[in-house]
Amino acid sequence: MAARTVEDPQAIALALNGDQRGQGALISRYQHMVYTVAHRVMRNTMDAEEVTQDVFVKALGKLGEFQGGGKFSTWLYSIAYRTAISALRSRKQESSSLEQLQENGMEPAATMAQPVDERRAALDHALSQLPEEDAAILTMYYLEEMSVDEIVTVTSLGASNVKVKLHRGRKKMHDVLKDHLKEELWTLSAEE
Amino acid sequence: MDAERGGVNPEDPLRSLFQEVGHVHAPTGLEQRILERMGTQPARTVVEPPLITKPMWVLLGAAIVALVGATFLLPLSGSDLLPSTAWMQEWLRLPHLTAFISSKWTLMAGAGVLILMLLDRMLGQRTRVLFLF
Numbered sequence: 600m601a602a603r604t605v606e607d608p609q610a611i612a613l614a615l616n617g618d619q620r621g622q623g624a625l626i627s628r629y630q631h632m633v634y635t636v637a638h639r640v641m642r643n644t645m646d647a648e649e650v651t652q653d654v655f656v657k658a659l660g661k662l663g664e665f666q667g668g669g670k671f672s673t674w675l676y677s678i679a680y681r682t683a684i685s686a687l688r689s690r691k692q693e694s695s696s697l698e699q700l701q702e703n704g705m706e707p708a709a710t711m712a713q714p715v716d717e718r719r720a721a722l723d724h725a726l727s728q729l730p731e732e733d734a735a736i737l738t739m740y741y742l743e744e745m746s747v748d749e750i751v752t753v754t755s756l757g758a759s760n761v762k763v764k765l766h767r768g769r770k771k772m773h774d775v776l777k778d779h780l781k782e783e784l785w786t787l788s789a790e791e
Numbered sequence: 792m793d794a795e796r797g798g799v800n801p802e803d804p805l806r807s808l809f810q811e812v813g814h815v816h817a818p819t820g821l822e823q824r825i826l827e828r829m830g831t832q833p834a835r836t837v838v839e840p841p842l843i844t845k846p847m848w849v850l851l852g853a854a855i856v857a858l859v860g861a862t863f864l865l866p867l868s869g870s871d872l873l874p875s876t877a878w879m880q881e882w883l884r885l886p887h888l889t890a891f892i893s894s895k896w897t898l899m900a901g902a903g904v905l906i907l908m909l910l911d912r913m914l915g916q917r918t919r920v921l922f923l924f
Contacts, residue, residue: 619826626822634817648818655825719812741809772805 607671615662626655633679639738640683640731650686654679677753725775733768842911
């Protein structure tokens with residue numbers, strides 16, 4: 600589809616005029632990125648999808664506020680992170696814990712239930728041991744390769760706070776992964 | 792720690808693991824569901840506030856009325872004027888004022904102001920349709 604090949608500025612210009620090709624191109628390009636942060640925070644597929652939908656509806660609705668000088672992905676990530684954290688707080692008010700929600704019949708995360716491979720399952724498990732906010736921050740840092748400054752922009756946290764969360768999360772993940780990944784896999788990963 | 796430098800260390804095993812595993816894939820059909828949801832969003836009308844507020848219009852109107860009134864009320868000769876209004880009479884002597892008003896620069900400036908005012912009114916009345924969130 601032609602809309603899939605358009606660059607961000609063109610897609611944004613089309614979407615600003617209400618053109619579904621532009622909207623579709625942006626959703627198609629960034630849905631996995633947004634869904635990932637939503638999933639890291641919400642930790643179940645149902646809420647992650649709802650948050651992802653909310654993020655795109657919100658972002659495309661106020662696309663006029665996007666300052667072309669910055670990266671669209673960072674702007675969108677900021678909306679995704681804040682929407683997910685806000686949704687998580689609402690969920691926590693409804694229930695004392697996410698574990699209770701899952702016990703009550705909530706669908707567990709797809710990647711937890713059906714791991715593609717051992718390393719994906721290990722990563723998901725390690726991230727599930729962290730606070731939701733820290734898991735999202737580690738994802739921004741290691742998967743999206745955002746700098747600390749960009750994470751500060753997205754989360755509105757202080758730089759020192761972000762660094763502490765990264766340091767703490769990294770240490771925790773190393774500990775968990777050592778236990779869950781075969782030594783050779785972890786060593787191989789370390790050598791790559 | 793690499794985080795202290797603000798960027799990720801490419802040698803970091805965690806980075807390799809994250810990169811290898813990649814994103815969590817969104818469910819099939821999510822894009823279509825989002826587009827459908829956007830299509831059903833109720834629209835709201837946002838009225839842009841006018842650039843010139845009502846009190847400012849009143850003030851401008853009063854100033855113009857006062858100016859026009861002064862041109863009719865003040866006599867041509869200033870001998871019988873009060874000292875406090877002498878400066879005004881000097882400035883507003885009708886032949887000078889008429890020449891000033893009828894000059895092409897004044898007319899063009901007036902036309903420009905009129906166009907800007909009309910534009911402001913149009914912008915003020917124009918509504919923008921936004922999606923309601």
